[in-house]
Amino acid sequence: MAKIVILGxxxxxxxxxxxxxxNGHAVCLxxxxxxxxxxxxxxxDRFHPRLKVHLPETVQPYAHDELGEAMRGADxxxxxxxxxxxxxxxxxxxxxxxxxxxxxxxxxGLRGEGDKLNILPNVLRARLPSDYVGQxxxxxxxxxxxxxxxxxHTSVVLTCPDQSAFNSLAxxxxxxxxxxxxxxxxxxxxxxxxxxxxxxxxxxxxxxxxEGSPEVENRLGMHNLSAALFAEALCEIAYMVTMMGGHQRxxxxxxxxxxxxxxxxxxxxxxxxxxxxxxxxxxxxxxRYMSEETLEGAETAFTIGPTIDAMAQQGALDPNALPLxxxxxxxxxxxxxLHIPWDRFFRSEFPSH
Amino acid sequence: MAKIVILGxxxxxxxxxxxxxxNGHAVCLxxxxxxxxxxxxxxxDRFHPRLKVHLPETVQPYAHDELGEAMRGADxxxxxxxxxxxxxxxxxxxxxxxxxxxxxxxxxGLRGEGDKLNILPNVLRARLPSDYVGQxxxxxxxxxxxxxxxxxHTSVVLTCPDQSAFNSLAxxxxxxxxxxxxxxxxxxxxxxxxxxxxxxxxxxxxxxxxEGSPEVENRLGMHNLSAALFAEALCEIAYMVTMMGGHQRxxxxxxxxxxxxxxxxxxxxxxxxxxxxxxxxxxxxxxRYMSEETLEGAETAFTIGPTIDAMAQQGALDPNALPLxxxxxxxxxxxxxLHIPWDRFFRSEFPSH
Numbered sequence: 001m002a003k004i005v006i007l008g009x010x011x012x013x014x015x016x017x018x019x020x021x022x023n024g025h026a027v028c029l030x031x032x033x034x035x036x037x038x039x040x041x042x043x044x045d046r047f048h049p050r051l052k053v054h055l056p057e058t059v060q061p062y063a064h065d066e067l068g069e070a071m072r073g074a075d076x077x078x079x080x081x082x083x084x085x086x087x088x089x090x091x092x093x094x095x096x097x098x099x100x101x102x103x104x105x106x107x108x109g110l111r112g113e114g115d116k117l118n119i120l121p122n123v124l125r126a127r128l129p130s131d132y133v134g135q136x137x138x139x140x141x142x143x144x145x146x147x148x149x150x151x152x153h154t155s156v157v158l159t160c161p162d163q164s165a166f167n168s169l170a171x172x173x174x175x176x177x178x179x180x181x182x183x184x185x186x187x188x189x190x191x192x193x194x195x196x197x198x199x200x201x202x203x204x205x206x207x208x209x210x211e212g213s214p215e216v217e218n219r220l221g222m223h224n225l226s227a228a229l230f231a232e233a234l235c236e237i238a239y240m241v242t243m244m245g246g247h248q249r250x251x252x253x254x255x256x257x258x259x260x261x262x263x264x265x266x267x268x269x270x271x272x273x274x275x276x277x278x279x280x281x282x283x284x285x286x287x288r289y290m291s292e293e294t295l296e297g298a299e300t301a302f303t304i305g306p307t308i309d310a311m312a313q314q315g316a317l318d319p320n321a322l323p324l325x326x327x328x329x330x331x332x333x334x335x336x337x338l339h340i341p342w343d344r345f346f347r348s349e350f351p352s353h
Numbered sequence: 354m355a356k357i358v359i360l361g362x363x364x365x366x367x368x369x370x371x372x373x374x375x376n377g378h379a380v381c382l383x384x385x386x387x388x389x390x391x392x393x394x395x396x397x398d399r400f401h402p403r404l405k406v407h408l409p410e411t412v413q414p415y416a417h418d419e420l421g422e423a424m425r426g427a428d429x430x431x432x433x434x435x436x437x438x439x440x441x442x443x444x445x446x447x448x449x450x451x452x453x454x455x456x457x458x459x460x461x462g463l464r465g466e467g468d469k470l471n472i473l474p475n476v477l478r479a480r481l482p483s484d485y486v487g488q489x490x491x492x493x494x495x496x497x498x499x500x501x502x503x504x505x506h507t508s509v510v511l512t513c514p515d516q517s518a519f520n521s522l523a524x525x526x527x528x529x530x531x532x533x534x535x536x537x538x539x540x541x542x543x544x545x546x547x548x549x550x551x552x553x554x555x556x557x558x559x560x561x562x563x564e565g566s567p568e569v570e571n572r573l574g575m576h577n578l579s580a581a582l583f584a585e586a587l588c589e590i591a592y593m594v595t596m597m598g599g600h601q602r603x604x605x606x607x608x609x610x611x612x613x614x615x616x617x618x619x620x621x622x623x624x625x626x627x628x629x630x631x632x633x634x635x636x637x638x639x640x641r642y643m644s645e646e647t648l649e650g651a652e653t654a655f656t657i658g659p660t661i662d663a664m665a666q667q668g669a670l671d672p673n674a675l676p677l678x679x680x681x682x683x684x685x686x687x688x689x690x691l692h693i694p695w696d697r698f699f700r701s702e703f704p705s706h
Contacts, residue, residue: 052571142580150569155581155698179581181699216503218405223618227495228508228532231611238605252591252604253699258584261614265576345508346534346606 001025002075002172007067007089009035011145012106013080014048014055018149019178021056028070029055030062032081032088039063051149064092071096076104076172079124082294083109083303086120090127097128102135102165104158109300110194112307115314117244119190135165138186139173140193141254142262148178157183157254181254188246192237192255194304197297199233200263201328204273205338212278226264232324232345233260239321269297281335301332320347354378355428355525360420360442362388364498365459366433367401367408371502372531374409381423382408383415385434385441392416404502417445424449429457429525432477435647436462436656439473443480450481455488455518457511462653463547465660468667470597472543488518491539492526493546494607495615501531510536510607534607541599545590545608547657550650552586553616554681557626558691565631579617585677585698586613592674622650634688654685673700 002025006013009031020027031039041047042061046054062070071077077097081089086107097103103124111118121136128136141156148154158173158180160166166182174180183189206226213222237260238251250256263269272295275285282298308329311317323344330336355378359366362384373380384392394400395414399407415423424430430450434442439460450456456477464471474489481489494509501507511526511533513519519535527533536542559579566575590613591604603609616622625648628638635651661682664670676697683689 054570142577142584144573144576146571146573147575147577150571150573152569152573152575152577153581153693153695154577155584155695157699179695179698216505217407218499218503220497220499220503220505222500222505223497223615224495224500224505224507226618227611227615228506228607230614231495231508231605231607234605234610238602248601249591252584252587252610254581254584257587257605257610258580261583262576262580264614265579340506342506342532345532346510 003073004028004076004078004172005030005070005074006078006080007093008032008080008082008085008106009038009042009061010080010082011050012143013078014038014051015145015149016078016080016106017055017059018151019173019175021058022151022175023172025172027059028062028074029059030067030070031064032085033064036063048149051146053146053149055149067092068096071098074098074101076102076169079103079105079107081107082296083107083120083299086123087127090124094127094129097132097134099129099132100134102137102169104169105136105138108138108140108190108193110191110304112304115307115310115316117304117307119187121186121190135161137161137165137169138189138193140189140259142258144262144267151177153177153179155179155181155254155258157181157189159183159186159189161186183250183255185247185250187244188241188250189255191241191244191246192250192259194300195237195240195325196260196263197269198300198325198328199237199260199297200267200269201273201276201297201332202229202233202324203264204270205229205277206273207270208274208277208279210277211274228345229324230260230264235346236322236325239318243317268293268295272298276331276338279338282332283335298332301329305329305333320344323347356426357381357429357431357525358383358423358427359431359433360446361385361433361435361438361459362391362395362414363433363435364403365496366431367391367404368498368502369431369433369459370408370412371504372526372528374411375504375528376525378525380412381415381427382412383420383423384417385438386417389416401502404499406499406502408502420445421449424451427451427454429455429522432456432458432460434460435649436460436473436652439476440480443477447480447482450485450487452482452485453487455490455522457522458489458491461491461493461543461546462649463544463657465657468660468663468669470657470660472540474539474543488514490514490518490522491542491546493542493612495611497615497620504530506530506532508532508534508607508611510534510542512536512539512542514539536603536608538600538603540597541594541603542608544594544597544599545603545612547653548590548593548678549613549616550622551653551678551681552590552613552650553620553622554626554629554650554685555582555586555677556617557623558582558630559626560623561627561630561632563630564627581698582677583613583617588699589675589678592671596670621646621648625651629684629691632691635685636688651685654682658682658686673697
């Protein structure tokens with residue numbers, strides 16, 4: 001049994017407490033300053049209002065100003081804040097994180113830093129104390145939080161800098177329904193995890209296009225179009241993974257294809273995509289229909305958009321390699337028109353082997 | 354304008370007539386001996402009873418015994434029969450196919466030949482006359498036939514032995530909604546096309562498992578499980594592509610990820626998967642619920658199952674590389690139990706780069 005602290009009581013951090021509690025660990029779930037309502041509800045009757053489930057009795061909720069108390073003697077810290085909260089979390093964790101305790105990040109994203117992209121484990125590590133000697137690992141893969149919270153089969157990769165860290169951590173995390181595979185491709189996995197929400201916006205667009213189109217004789221939908229956008233998304237993810245030094249295998253396994261698949265089955269990015277497909281400009285759709293919701297795909301576009309533009313201008317990116325990503329960045333960041341750049345898709349199909 | 358003959362008036366062959374007709378070609382749609390009812394309906398009022406659309410007026414239907422007449426002076430032959438009809442089609446085509454006319458195969462599958470697997474373009478070429486000098490090409494990618502028939506955006510790769518053949522053929526085929534990309538990876542593309550139906554059975558199983566499971570507190574589904582099976586499927590397709598000498602790029606573009614994605618959105622294999630997920634043995638589900646339907650995924654299991662077993666026994670396959678494929682072969686060919694071999698998935702995740 002280990003003492004495990006989860007920082008961030010949103011959907012993913014909280015869902016993660018379920019396999020940990022089932023494994024008999026002492027689990028402290030610490031809300032951020034934005035999670036006060038959730039923590040209150042958990043303290044009252046263990047009900048998580050966003051997951052819509054009761055968490056196990058052994059999960060102990062804490063308020064954000066109780067992080068130090070929760071962290072005392074912790075064997076493992078789980079970072080469950082969203083990417084915008086990473087710097088805040090690093091600042092709060094730094095004075096209280098035991099120097100040997102590994103950190104497992106659920107937080108995902110890429111950080112644009114001028115004309116360079118950085119992966120979040122590197123961003124975090126640079127903000128932790130210089131004498132911190134623990135491992136910074138990540139969990140990635142197709143995980144709808146609410147499904148994990150009710151113990152549906154969920155399969156992830158745990159990416160650790162070395163295999164010995166993997167073995168001990170995986171032993172703490174695995175259950176009969178939570179399947180954890182090892183991975184060492186930190187760069188490739190992070191790129192996949194960050195970009196899947198952005199690309200799921202484009203797949204979501206199809207449902208809006210379908211609603212806005214005249215009915216056809218056999219009443220069929222537009223799955224061929226969704227699938228083409230799915231493949232182009234994966235193709236552009238492959239370009240980014242390769243360009244940043246990741247491994248191709250991550251593209252077609254859980255971090256890439258698996259996570260993109262689950263993200264396309266529904267959720268906030270898909271709902272936003274529908275508005276875009278109906279022709280509503282991004283800023284209007286966000287303000288009118290989804291003003292209260294964090295849209296990870298759009299956040300990613302805002303975060304990396306200027307860096308992608310800068311890299312393309314400097315010749316650090318093939319200007320033809322990312323037509324779909326750049327179309328989405330243009331739609332989100334500049335209320336650009338909905339335009340599928342067919343003639344630039346799959347550009348390197350022939351004879352790129 | 355070209356004279357183009359499609360052999361096979363099923364869903365895919367017939368749908369393919371629509372972009373060809375829109376491009377102004379003279380299109381002859383020749384039914385097989387199994388398509389008599391379809392040809393009759395087309396001759397009556399151009400209505401295709403399985404696509405549930407009216408075909409363009411310029412598509413000329415022919416009965417199977419009129420193939421020779423239809424083929425006279427043809428510039429291009431399209432093979433739209435299913436894989437079980439390939440030998441029949443080769444026999445009928447051989448005496449009437451102009452020696453320079455390319456053949457574009459819509460027919461997909463792999464052929465088990467003892468302890469070897471063969472791709473269908475090779476099977477066809479070996480059965481054509483020795484003095485035939487045309488190109489044998491294939492069209493692959495996410496194409497629900499009924500969507501193509503109503504001019505929904507559809508994206509495919511046209512795989513040709515050389516690029517000059519691609520350029521002329523693509524010019525004949527492309528429309529504003531039919532997007533055709535070049536590819537030269539004949540082996541990789543064929544492996545992807547053949548295996549996606551087999552693996553879609555496993556993704557379909559999830560809907561049956563869900564129906565047969567107790568309801569959960571937040572009423573969520575099992576998308577995490579579907580996504581894991583999707584990723585494992587792609588991982589095993591990647592193994593087969595690599596093992597047979599294909600190129601990895603085909604895995605994450607239209608032939609692999611794109612086509613697997615669209616196949617998982619519905620259709621006969623997904624419906625059969627549901628019965629399997631509900632615990633009905635394959636032979637019973639086929640006989641009771643889908644006796645009239647061709648199940649391409651199951652056909653593939655029957656066709657390649659013995660060869661896969663033989664290759665594994667001889668050490669020509671890594672015995673751990675294909676746990677999902679072999680589970681499906683066992684379910685289909687031997688009414689084997691429904692068992693997800695979690696502990697053997699993603700075996701080469703660490704450190705296979």
